Amino acid sequence: MAQTMDNLSWIAADWGTSHLRLWLMDDQGTVLRHIGSDRGMSSLKSHEFEPTLIDLIGDSLPDQGSIPVVCCGMAGSRQGWAEAPYSKAPCAPPSIDQATQVQTTDPRITVFLLPGIKQLPAADVMRGEETQISGFLAETPDFDGVICLPGTHCKWVHISAGEVVSFRTFMTGELFALICNSSVLRHSVNDDGWDADAFEAAVSDAASRPAAVAGNLFSIRAESLLCDLDSVAARSRVSGLLIGIELAAARPYWLGQDVVIVGESGIATAYEAGLAQQGAMARRVTAENMTLNGLRAAHAKLAEMTP
């Protein structure tokens, strides 16, 4: 059983569609404890967010005072805890002064939902990534370039003078999961392993003939049936085809730019390798660090606002 934490100063929360991550912080911004949970936004009704949070951190809360909870991600969407209306690009990543404060029953917490960013025209939205961008800019305030945030919905974000100038989202990660898990190709691809050569060849092929993607995907099935195509190569080729067409479309974002990829997982490695195949170098930063730094920056601003 967790004990009340005397040095608990505030709580950082990344509440996404499928996951909730919490960090209990002291007043120096040091992580006292990390809690991960699968109680993501999509599994909760609006009135279930507070009990879920109290379930996970209630024992650590002091009896006196109210602990700020600074939260980014889909919890702030219309289907989430409460709607934190989008900021509109071009804009700096929104901070605590634009956050939505949620009414809670438990007086021991004060919850702030950070807004996402919308763009119009060229309709687009982000919710969660803006906090990673804020975390990156906290470390590199003079950055002028492009941040690529791979994931279910990969985002390419043009940053200049501390602002999100424009961005573009691609459904690539979601398409990859659907194709590998639910299409006829599920019989041909392996869950694990990586074939760098197959990936790079597919990136190159897709970037030069993007329209052929639905045909090139079926070729993987046919080669699997007729030529015993290796299932690791098959999966790497699906990834390469999808990332390749995305890189072709995102070329105005990365060509001749300073590119930073946020992420440490396999998908970030794949984007880095895909960009390298296309002749572009990118550097990588850790997603969790960026999220936490962004939440720290928002909390620091809260401290400034309430002296």
Added chain:
Amino acid sequence: MAQTMDNLSWIAADWGTSHLRLWLMDDQGTVLRHIGSDRGMSSLKSHEFEPTLIDLIGDSLPDQGSIPVVCCGMAGSRQGWAEAPYSKAPCAPPSIDQATQVQTTDPRITVFLLPGIKQLPAADVMRGEETQISGFLAETPDFDGVICLPGTHCKWVHISAGEVVSFRTFMTGELFALICNSSVLRHSVNDDGWDADAFEAAVSDAASRPAAVAGNLFSIRAESLLCDLDSVAARSRVSGLLIGIELAAARPYWLGQDVVIVGESGIATAYEAGLAQQGAMARRVTAENMTLNGLRAAHAKLAEMTP
């Protein structure tokens, strides 16, 4: 309860992945009875095919003699009733002389599984469509042009001198179903209705910027969130984007060619409209008629072989 049919001469069968269609035929090739069932190949183990068939047509079989069952489709795949090895393109659509005869327990039937066609290199396969092509060529033996067979996996087939010269399969239909039913876009698209303008605009956009497809798909989600995009327009746009990139890749097949689309459903209409948007005219023939004519042609050859 069905009665024995004295004038039953043979049975035509289209045994696909998810459906089984049977036609009981007299010796003039007239349909005496049609039976549809959802006991497709994917729901059956190898030893369950014969009992399934007997279940559906056993009562109609005469006690004397053996009724030929001429069967096309996935029942002839490795995971089906028995493997009917592929013919190799370029070739005429395979007929009864290349069929695989299956051992049956019930002496009242003699089952022939028609082969599909494979292509190597440019690995590709078809199983079922070759019989529709055969049915079309039975009516139009001098056809020189391209047959487009929309569906889960759309096929473009170059026909000359009565042969399948080459073909190319696109996973477009399967991607459409996955995106509309299982991706984040399921919240934005409607099951029914059609917006021809939205479809045509998307075809045009995708054909000219095919690489942007994964971004253009997410734009539909963003416009749905930010601009209340109509859900019928959203679904038509998904269709237009996917068919548009396919048409761009299949241009060598349809440009300046005599194009025939096999199909009567919504998807065939969409391909016809997409081609029209790209400036190409196509004519339509009925899929069921082509299948039945192809099976009739195979049966006629059987009659020739066994005088």
